[in-house]
Amino acid sequence: MIRPTRRGFLAGAASTLALPAIAQGVTEIEFYFPVAVGGPVTKIVDAYAADFMKAHPSIKVNPVYAGSYVDTLTKAVTATKSGKGPQMAVLLAVDAYSLVDDELILPFDELAADAEGKAWLASFYPAFMRNGQIDGHTWGIPFQRSTIVLYWNKDAFREAGLDPEKAPANWAEHAAFAEKATKRDGDRVTRWGVEIPGTGFTYWLYQALVAQAGAELANANGTKVNFNDPACVEALQYWIDLTAKYKAHPPGIADWATAPRDFLEGKAAMIWHTTGNLSNIRANAKFPFGVAMLPEMKRRGSPTGGGNFHLFKGASKAQQEASITFLKWITSPERAAQWGIDTGYVATRPDAWQTEAMKKYVADFPPAAVARDQLQVAVPELSTHDNQRVTQALNDELQAALLGRKQPKPALDDAQANATRLLKPFVR
Amino acid sequence: MIRRETWQAWALLLPALLLLVAFTHWPAVATLIDSLYTTPRGSRPPRFIGLENFASLLDDRVFWTALRNNFIYAAATIPASVILALLMALAVNTALPGRPLLRMAYFTPTMLPMIAVANIWLFFFTPDYGLFDQVAGLFGLGRHNWLGDSATALPAMIVVAVWKEAGFFMIFYLAALQAMPPDLREAADLEGSSRWNFFRRVTLPLLMPTTLFVLVNAVINAFRLVDHVVVMTRGGPDNATTLLLYYIYETGFRFWDTAMAATLTVVLLVLLAALAWLQFGVLGRRVHYR
Numbered sequence: 179m180i181r182p183t184r185r186g187f188l189a190g191a192a193s194t195l196a197l198p199a200i201a202q203g204v205t206e207i208e209f210y211f212p213v214a215v216g217g218p219v220t221k222i223v224d225a226y227a228a229d230f231m232k233a234h235p236s237i238k239v240n241p242v243y244a245g246s247y248v249d250t251l252t253k254a255v256t257a258t259k260s261g262k263g264p265q266m267a268v269l270l271a272v273d274a275y276s277l278v279d280d281e282l283i284l285p286f287d288e289l290a291a292d293a294e295g296k297a298w299l300a301s302f303y304p305a306f307m308r309n310g311q312i313d314g315h316t317w318g319i320p321f322q323r324s325t326i327v328l329y330w331n332k333d334a335f336r337e338a339g340l341d342p343e344k345a346p347a348n349w350a351e352h353a354a355f356a357e358k359a360t361k362r363d364g365d366r367v368t369r370w371g372v373e374i375p376g377t378g379f380t381y382w383l384y385q386a387l388v389a390q391a392g393a394e395l396a397n398a399n400g401t402k403v404n405f406n407d408p409a410c411v412e413a414l415q416y417w418i419d420l421t422a423k424y425k426a427h428p429p430g431i432a433d434w435a436t437a438p439r440d441f442l443e444g445k446a447a448m449i450w451h452t453t454g455n456l457s458n459i460r461a462n463a464k465f466p467f468g469v470a471m472l473p474e475m476k477r478r479g480s481p482t483g484g485g486n487f488h489l490f491k492g493a494s495k496a497q498q499e500a501s502i503t504f505l506k507w508i509t510s511p512e513r514a515a516q517w518g519i520d521t522g523y524v525a526t527r528p529d530a531w532q533t534e535a536m537k538k539y540v541a542d543f544p545p546a547a548v549a550r551d552q553l554q555v556a557v558p559e560l561s562t563h564d565n566q567r568v569t570q571a572l573n574d575e576l577q578a579a580l581l582g583r584k585q586p587k588p589a590l591d592d593a594q595a596n597a598t599r600l601l602k603p604f605v606r
Numbered sequence: 607m608i609r610r611e612t613w614q615a616w617a618l619l620l621p622a623l624l625l626l627v628a629f630t631h632w633p634a635v636a637t638l639i640d641s642l643y644t645t646p647r648g649s650r651p652p653r654f655i656g657l658e659n660f661a662s663l664l665d666d667r668v669f670w671t672a673l674r675n676n677f678i679y680a681a682a683t684i685p686a687s688v689i690l691a692l693l694m695a696l697a698v699n700t701a702l703p704g705r706p707l708l709r710m711a712y713f714t715p716t717m718l719p720m721i722a723v724a725n726i727w728l729f730f731f732t733p734d735y736g737l738f739d740q741v742a743g744l745f746g747l748g749r750h751n752w753l754g755d756s757a758t759a760l761p762a763m764i765v766v767a768v769w770k771e772a773g774f775f776m777i778f779y780l781a782a783l784q785a786m787p788p789d790l791r792e793a794a795d796l797e798g799s800s801r802w803n804f805f806r807r808v809t810l811p812l813l814m815p816t817t818l819f820v821l822v823n824a825v826i827n828a829f830r831l832v833d834h835v836v837v838m839t840r841g842g843p844d845n846a847t848t849l850l851l852y853y854i855y856e857t858g859f860r861f862w863d864t865a866m867a868a869t870l871t872v873v874l875l876v877l878l879a880a881l882a883w884l885q886f887g888v889l890g891r892r893v894h895y896r
Contacts, residue, residue: 248859248860252859252860255862276862279647279648280647280648280862281648282648365748366743366746366748366749367748367749376754376843377754377839377840377842377843378840428733428749428751429751430751430754430755430843431751431754431755431842431843432751432754433732433753433754436732436733440734443734443735445734445735564861566860566861566862567861567863570856570861573842574668574844574845575844577756577842577843577844578756578843578844580843581755581756581843581844583756583844
């Protein structure tokens, strides 16, 4: 989805070509990146790299598509350990603790310590920076970032006698709307009121409910979790009640990957999903749909998600400088805006939303701004030391509770005990 | 002085020996050594801790779930795929109209890569508009979340594995049946032996070498085939479909606990060695080779 405004970039970049390209002293940098949403993302990234090289002939950037987030992490870490790693990689923002603990990455604040560098690091939404801020340093530069939003099918709302233009504002409304929008044919349900997917990123969706219930899953140092806080139990109970009490959510666990399809097929009137799917849903929905902030209980809330740029230790001094130059270029307001328009990710800095291209896009398609507005109330995604394992411990127990094999409280008690055991070596 | 033949023998063995040592024996030994150390993290080097990794496995709930799942998976897929393979081979060994087509149909699942198979079945199992729910819907049955329910997720994995494997094993049985001399059948007919009697007393014993081969492969596959788990469930829900090899992968490449992954690998190696010993030692003696 490359829009005409891109031509403006290309023309601008082409004019700088007039500068004589100096063959000697070219610094080469390589970065790995994952693709986690639909669309021609690799082509877009390659085009950005080409544009950058036209503007900076002394730097050669080589973007390498490396699969999913997990694949990219695996490849980057394995390659780094064998001494042939990339200089940078786009990895999940929540993996920062593990990368720091394994002493694989460099802090950006030390490399961009001048006034300009400080201003650059301060130009992003604070909500997107928090996952990368550990031990007083900044380890990640926001790139492909997202939050969870609520998508609703306006036709389904109208059919159920609801106001098609009004999304649920709080938990009570959310449950009531979902109950009403559920359509039955005898004993069979032909359309569910709401789907909150519970595979893959169970903890992420759950974290939204927890934030709304007014709790936090972990402390800011990533050394302690609060999985069995009463508000956390309440959040899990609400999720279960959507099925058990309101009969408005499919029983068992709804799949992350098929939830957008369920929505597009009219099998679910509302879904909770990443903003990264906005372009996909916009392109394929055959009915009018709305995008809204998630409902509130004690407060509004959604975790941030997605990937940051990380700088690996193997980079030479020249490569570090070239990497910073590239990052400043690719996160500039114009390009952050273009990236958001091209993919559906949230543009990572406030001034990106003031660019002409973005203003026009939002005027054309107002739902694009919902994720931005939700950033005011967003919480950093759950991230701790030994992150993958701790979140897995939580995922397992959440799924057990959603399947009805455990009560919410004992399930979360077990998750808490497991996570506390895993985090013991990191408590100082 | 060493005889010339000895030198020649070693020289001839060398290529295979080098490959075996480099890619099988040395990694196995290295894994065993790694399992006795802690995982190196950052600047902290690995530390020798003896059998502590094995001791902490005993407390690992997911490990026991994976082990139990894997035994259920093996106990279901092995007999089901072998018996199905034999039945299919017997069916396509008789004179039927459209026999080549039938053989090809049975063999198709084997030719497809497992990742493709898993994606096809992912659609079959999708609630509401997946194939199974659409067919069930015709009979007025409600939706079922096959992969999202811990009671049906592992059976669903088993069905996929059997579907994939049976065609492969059928080929071996079919080859064995084709190689069987027709005079046995004629002799049995002259003796007035019933079809069932002939199958039980003649066909089945003659198929024993094939059965042993197929069984060995089926056992290995029961511990080796996890591609569909990665695609379809990622071990979920609540570890209902976590198999041993998948857990090793997660521990090694998602949690980066390489020492624990090595420990799990040693357990898997010992398990497979014990099963192989059982098969060749006990079953092997009952097999008649012509």
